[in-house]
Amino acid sequence: xxxxxxxxxxxxxALADVPPDDTPYDQAIERAYLGEHGxxxxxxxxxxxxxxxxxxxxxxxxxxxxxxxxLIMRLLAERGPRSVLVPPGLPPEWMSAADATRVxxxxxxxxxxxxxxxxxVTGCALAIAETGTIVLDGSPDQGRRRITLVPDHHxxxxxxxxxxxxSVPQALRRxxxxxxxxxxxxxxxxxxxxxxxxxxxxxxxxxxxxxxSGE
Amino acid sequence: MSGTFVGMPAxxxxxxxxxxxxxxxxxxxxATHTIRAKRANAVAEVSDWAALREAGKQIKDHTLRHLxxxxxQLEESVxxxxxxxxxxxxxxxxxxxxxxxxxxxxxxxxVKVKSMATQEIGLNEALEEEGIRAYETDLAELIVQLGxxxxxxxxxxxxxxxxxxxxxxxxxxxxxxxxxAPDGLTDTPAELAEAARLHLREKFxxxxxxxxxxxxxxxxxxxxxxxxxxxxxxxxxxxxxxLISVVGIEKTVPTWQDLEVFLQTLPRSSTxxxxxxxxxxxxxxxxxETADGPQTFHLVLLDNGRTDTLADEVGRQALRCIRxxxxxxxxxxxERAGGHxxxxxxxxxxxxxxxxxxxxxxxxxxxxxxxxxxxxxxCYEVCPVAIDIPEVLVHLRExxxxxxxxTREGNKVVLKPAKGxxxxxxxxxxxxxxxxxxxxxxxxxxLASRTRRLHxxxxxxxxxxxxxxxxxxxxxxxPFRDWWQRTRGGSGKDGGK
Numbered sequence: 001x002x003x004x005x006x007x008x009x010x011x012x013x014a015l016a017d018v019p020p021d022d023t024p025y026d027q028a029i030e031r032a033y034l035g036e037h038g039x040x041x042x043x044x045x046x047x048x049x050x051x052x053x054x055x056x057x058x059x060x061x062x063x064x065x066x067x068x069x070x071l072i073m074r075l076l077a078e079r080g081p082r083s084v085l086v087p088p089g090l091p092p093e094w095m096s097a098a099d100a101t102r103v104x105x106x107x108x109x110x111x112x113x114x115x116x117x118x119x120x121v122t123g124c125a126l127a128i129a130e131t132g133t134i135v136l137d138g139s140p141d142q143g144r145r146r147i148t149l150v151p152d153h154h155x156x157x158x159x160x161x162x163x164x165x166x167s168v169p170q171a172l173r174r175x176x177x178x179x180x181x182x183x184x185x186x187x188x189x190x191x192x193x194x195x196x197x198x199x200x201x202x203x204x205x206x207x208x209x210x211x212x213s214g215e
Numbered sequence: 216m217s218g219t220f221v222g223m224p225a226x227x228x229x230x231x232x233x234x235x236x237x238x239x240x241x242x243x244x245x246a247t248h249t250i251r252a253k254r255a256n257a258v259a260e261v262s263d264w265a266a267l268r269e270a271g272k273q274i275k276d277h278t279l280r281h282l283x284x285x286x287x288q289l290e291e292s293v294x295x296x297x298x299x300x301x302x303x304x305x306x307x308x309x310x311x312x313x314x315x316x317x318x319x320x321x322x323x324x325x326v327k328v329k330s331m332a333t334q335e336i337g338l339n340e341a342l343e344e345e346g347i348r349a350y351e352t353d354l355a356e357l358i359v360q361l362g363x364x365x366x367x368x369x370x371x372x373x374x375x376x377x378x379x380x381x382x383x384x385x386x387x388x389x390x391x392x393x394x395x396a397p398d399g400l401t402d403t404p405a406e407l408a409e410a411a412r413l414h415l416r417e418k419f420x421x422x423x424x425x426x427x428x429x430x431x432x433x434x435x436x437x438x439x440x441x442x443x444x445x446x447x448x449x450x451x452x453x454x455x456x457x458l459i460s461v462v463g464i465e466k467t468v469p470t471w472q473d474l475e476v477f478l479q480t481l482p483r484s485s486t487x488x489x490x491x492x493x494x495x496x497x498x499x500x501x502x503x504e505t506a507d508g509p510q511t512f513h514l515v516l517l518d519n520g521r522t523d524t525l526a527d528e529v530g531r532q533a534l535r536c537i538r539x540x541x542x543x544x545x546x547x548x549x550e551r552a553g554g555h556x557x558x559x560x561x562x563x564x565x566x567x568x569x570x571x572x573x574x575x576x577x578x579x580x581x582x583x584x585x586x587x588x589x590x591x592x593x594c595y596e597v598c599p600v601a602i603d604i605p606e607v608l609v610h611l612r613e614x615x616x617x618x619x620x621x622t623r624e625g626n627k628v629v630l631k632p633a634k635g636x637x638x639x640x641x642x643x644x645x646x647x648x649x650x651x652x653x654x655x656x657x658x659x660x661x662l663a664s665r666t667r668r669l670h671x672x673x674x675x676x677x678x679x680x681x682x683x684x685x686x687x688x689x690x691x692x693x694p695f696r697d698w699w700q701r702t703r704g705g706s707g708k709d710g711g712k
Contacts, residue, residue: 004302007464007518010625011283014526018280025469028277033266033476052489107506111420111454131490144507145453145495149446150420168490169475177436177471178296180453180507183494188446191486192355192371193378193404195246201354201408202415203446203493 036166037130045129046160050211052132056186057199058207065215068157073097075155075208076119085120085147089140094157095121105147114146119153120204125181127158127209128171132186134158134209135171137179145182154204156184159215223558225583230552239553242377247544253487254541254597260489261479271476272601275535278434278467279525285434285467286516292437296499298512303461305519305624306336313338313426313459314345316513320457322347322423328441328448329353330428331538332461332517334366334560335573338426349426350392350418352447354411361388367554367562369540370485375553378402389414415447425451425509429462430537431477432514435470438498439514442481442491452495458509463517465525465534477537480599485539520573526622529610533568535600540565542594542604548587557584564594568607575623576615582633585611616640638677660694667692 001009022028040048050060063071076082076098083101095102103117123141124134134156136142148154158164165171175181188203199205223229233239258264278285290300303309317325325342327333327349339349339360351360358373359366362384366372373381382402389396394414400406427448431440439460441448452458468474482491501507525531543549543563554562558580559570567588571581585608594604614621616639618632632640649656667690673682691698 002302003304003308003518006304006625007302007516007522008283008286010518010522010622011286011464011525013625014522014531014622015280015282017528022280023277025277025281029270029273029473030266031270033263033270033479037261037263056488056492115416115420128490133490138501138505138507144505145449146508149449149453168478169472172471172475172478177433177438177496178498180498180501181494181496182449183490183496185488185490185492187492188444189492190354190408190445191250192353192358192373192445193381193407194242195250195371195374196404197486197488198404198408200405201412201445201447202352202419202450 034167035169040129040166042161045166046164046211048166049127049129049132049158049160049164052129053134053186053209054132056132056189058132058186058209060209060211062211062213064213068094068210068212068215069097071210072121072155072157073099075210076100076121079119079153082118083116085114085117085143085151087122087141087143087147090121090123091141105143111146111150114150117151119155120147120151121155121157122148123157123159124163126163126165126171126174128165128168130167133171134184135175136182136184137175138181139179145180148182148184149203152204153206153208154184155208155210157210157212157215160211160213223578223580225579226552226556226558226587227583229556229558229580230548230587233553233556234551236553238377239375240551242375243550243553245377246371246374247550250487250544254484254544257483257487257489261483264480267476267480268599268601271480271537271599272535274468274473274476275465275537275600276532278469279465279531279534282464282467282525285469286464288434289432289437289467290516292433292435293499293512293514294437296437298437298499298514301513301515303515303517303519309336309461309515309517309519310338310341312515313461314342314347316457316459317342317347317424318345320424324348324350324418324422325424325426325459326350326352326418326422326451326455327356328425328427328443328451329356329372330426330461331369331560332428332463333426336461336517336519338461350415352415352419352451353443354408354445354447357411357415358384361385361392365555366560368543369538369561369563369565370543371540375555378404378407381407385410385414393418415450419447419450419454422451422455424457424459425455427451427458427460429460429466430481431474432462432467433469433471433474434467436498438471438496440474441495442478443494444486444492446493449493449495452497453508455509457511457513459513459515461515461517463519464521465536481537481539484537484541484597484599520575522625523575523622524569524572527572527610530568530572530607532602533565533572533607535602536565536569537600538565539599541597541599542602545593545597546588547591547593548589552587557587559584564588564604564608565602568602568604568611571611575621576611576630576633582615585609585615657694657696661697663690664692664694 125137
């Protein structure tokens with residue numbers, strides 16, 4: 001007998017007390033929790049996102065579509081003469097004012113090569129206001145998961161208000177499970193020393209989120 | 216379970232030693248009190264906490280009650296998405312499978328995401344025996360591994376270490392494992408985190424094989440979820456070419472939507488955050504065009520005592536656990552005794568009900584764990600999936616004392632009553648006999664009341680130790696029932712309404 005059969009057999013014997021007409025899934029779970037917390041206007045939801053992002057030490061900028069290229073140029077320039085990773089489908093105008101050398105992530109690029117690049121600029125799939133979270137789903141304007149991981153500086157552009165949802169349940173409804181997803185809430189952190197939160201371990205130690213309107 | 220914990224002394228003995236370690240007590244007190252207050256705030260922020268907790272409980276209960284069906288569905292979904300599913304009945308089999316999979320890649324080192332399941336099965340030791348080095352990459356796990364230590368907390372395995380001790384371990388041991396600690400390393404947490412970043416980076420960049428657990432597995436989609444803080448998880452899950460995840464079968468949830476409950480309750484309960492810094496979700500492997508992350512994915516589904524636990528209708532609720540560790544942080548016993556005294560990778564209240572069920576109550580440590588509690592119930596109050604830990608503790612105490620039918624490795628066996636507990640059983644038998652005979656009870660109570668001036672202040676014989684630190688209850692001059700007969704509750708013969 002294979003271990004698969006053995007384990008499934010054990011499970012079935014262990015559940016001898018469960019009747020065949022046990023309550024089905026859709027009736028067994030009472031979803032009395034809220035779809036979102038509180039009543040907010042669209043502007044207030046965007047404000048809450050900015051507030052919660054900042055609370056977990058992301059640096060938040062607000063701008064409009066016209067000013068975006070200049071802002072990105074300035075954010076990169078502030079960190080010295082740099083190379084920057086760009087995903088394949090990043091809108092070219094976002095980078096139109098930037099001086100930094102653009103590096104493209106190819107399938108054959110090694111992690112060591114990526115480690116020499118200091119910054120990365122991406123879009124996102126959506127952002128969650130209540131938790132201060134941005135979610136990446138590997139779309140062309142975000143690239144592979146590794147490009148937002150290895151560089152030490154991540155600039156993430158969120159189109160507001162279109163890409164902003166209030167809550168975790170709303171976010172899950174808009175995301176596709178079969179895509180590789182990364183939920184990011186502030187820069188890398190740890191609570192492992194005396195259960196106190198410290199920013200900056202393995203992921204990007206600086207996370208800048210640009211909330212752009214009219215994009 | 217892990218060989219590291221074999222032959223552990225019973226909880227009272229281990230705890231007795233731990234409570235006399237004032238550094239340990241100071242470290243634990245500081246850490247648990249810090250997180251306790253923060254967690255309370257994080258939970259208070261969401262007005263529907265009670266409803267989320269109830270939904271989490273119901274999702275887990277429903278899944279467990281139909282686990283065979285959901286495991287088969289999960290297997291189908293993962294396979295359809297390009298992953299390979301393996302089944303491991305026990306620790307030994309799981310270790311054998313992982314070792315074989317690593318060897319097939321031709322590699323001799325792996326990077327690991329913090330995982331309770333791989334600690335439970337002693338994977339690192341098993342790999343070491345086969346010449347494969349496993350690098351722990353979670354900061355706290357790194358501290359434990361470098362310090363040749365044992366974990367003492369589910370979430371923060373090095374909670375028993377303060378910053379000064381961590382600095383010393385890094386300065387002393389890092390060079391053994393790779394890049395040495397920077398010169399002049401101080402004990403500020405930011406510098407310690409930086410030292411770990413530098414030390415581990417080279418390992419991440421060259422790693423070809425990653426080993427992880429998972430917090431959740433979605434049956435309908437085959438999606439795996441890993442919740443973390445540091446980014447070491449993302450490194451291990453995305454940079455290597457091969458990913459092997461070892462996950463307990465109870466981590467299954469039926470649907471994608473179910474994640475909306477646990478992604479709200481887990482971060483708030485465990486690290487007191489609205490959301491943890493990083494959550495990774497992946498479904499099998501991506502196609503070669505996108506080529507995002509490992510191109511080979513193996514899922515090892517682990518039983519190792521879980522189906523035996525499932526067979527116990529009272530005890531099975533322990534399988535709802537999402538490993539948040541809130542119960543450890545509020546527990547007065549854990550705070551004083553520390554995690555090592557529990558003799559298991561699962562310490563604290565949840566460990567006291569999980570370890571004796573996963574491993575059986577045969578050993579000295581496991582038969583003593585159900586007693587490692589004052590039954591105050593704080594653990595139940597904070598549990599985000601409402602595991603009634605005191606209920607299971609009492610249930611397991613009964614099993615230890617009385618014996619009875621349990622399931623071991625899928626077979627029904629009858630346990631003999633444990634040795635010891637003779638006085639307890641005799642006292643319970645006497646009480647049962649007396650309570651069943653009102654005349655005897657009345658006579659006994661009257662006799663006790665009339666002789667009360669003669670009662671000793673402490674118990675004689677084996678009861679002495681117990682009464683050394685406790686006052687015996689004072690007996691009234693008249694038994695309650697006599698008083699009631701005489702006064703009808705103090706309001707004459709019509710009183711007591």
